[in-house]
Amino acid sequence: MANYAKASLPVIKRLPKYYRYLKALQASGITSISSRELASQMGTTASQVRQDFNCFGDVNGRQGIGYSVESLLHMLEGLLFGNGELLPAILIGTGRLGKAVSRFIATSTNGFRLIAAFDVSEDEVGKTVNGIQIRHINELDTFCRQYHPQVAVLCLPREGAMQLSGTLVELGIRGFWNFSHYDLSVPYPQVICENVHLGDSLMSLGYRLRNE
Template sequence: MKSDKKISVPVLRRLPKYYRHLEELSRQGIEKISSKDLSKLINVTASQIRQDLNCFGGFGQQGYGYNVKSLRDSLAEILGVTKRYTAIIVGVGHLGQALANHTTLSRSGVDLISLFDISSEVVGSEVAGHVVKNISQAHRFCQENQVDIAILTLPKSEAVTVANLLSDAGVKGFWNFANTELTLKNKEASVENVYMGDSLMKLCYDISDKGQSL
């Protein structure tokens, strides 16, 4: 179920959280859940959940709540999880290797098809079942293969140049861990800038704030 109207970024940020919890509920064999009970799990108000889901037409029934499997499947379709996307990783350091070996990609509908690095110590090694290629081969690889997503775990000094090069080769989206705001020449390309330190700083603030209130 897709919405014809533009969905706000905050709503889109919450949908994966809803999906993740519904997936876990489904694995536990739970068939239905109320917005109130779902709000306790997700730490989002019940009214906010209902409002978010109403952007896509609404799913629950008054007096019944939500069918867990049906809502999970609908959110999977909205988020694109039911499709399969191809991805490469550029920068095969500790973070790149961790992402390559983690289940997050496959569970999100993303198939890793190749990895690239500049270091002679890494190129030629095997990571997550793939032989790491030299970064000089990335542009041609993307031209010859359908690559939907490039996962960037390389130094920020190289991120913009590499991303523009790969965008020119047909890459549609960039999951950017290079700790820099990625702005591309191709405005049709999608970019998700990830700053892992942001959530850590928020945690530090919460600890400090609670300590002051004691």
């Protein structure tokens, strides 16, 4: 597995999609697939498929047979989930959106484990989300020093994210799944940040509908 570090962000962002498609193929009993066929199902090109898989060096399609679905899945699982250890994550902000997205972390299928949830609202504290008790944000410091979460899911407004992200980085958070409108990778370039700006996504859909 040669060139991990060389995979560019666009390639990395495509890995989960390959994973999803190959899982679906496996579930329907398909054991091998050509780059052309996989590309056509996924709406991309055979050459992109081959280039993407080449980044990870150790899977080769065979002329006339194609790639082994099992080998590709094995490779992708190694890349996406490592040795299977789940990354401990905390949710900050347990409003509607926080509750909805915490489901993606509460199940182990994406490689994460929800270990705590925090909010400022007294109405939320003490309730549960996906079986996890909601704590007051005041407990954040103590909790992180004891349990060492690595990932924070930010489902709070821009101002709250701005105030809190420095503290989270200091407390050892190295990855953010960021739903706030605060682009924290600008002040903290050392952290890994996956932004989901839903408003932006919707506005760019609007642009395309109005202008294309």
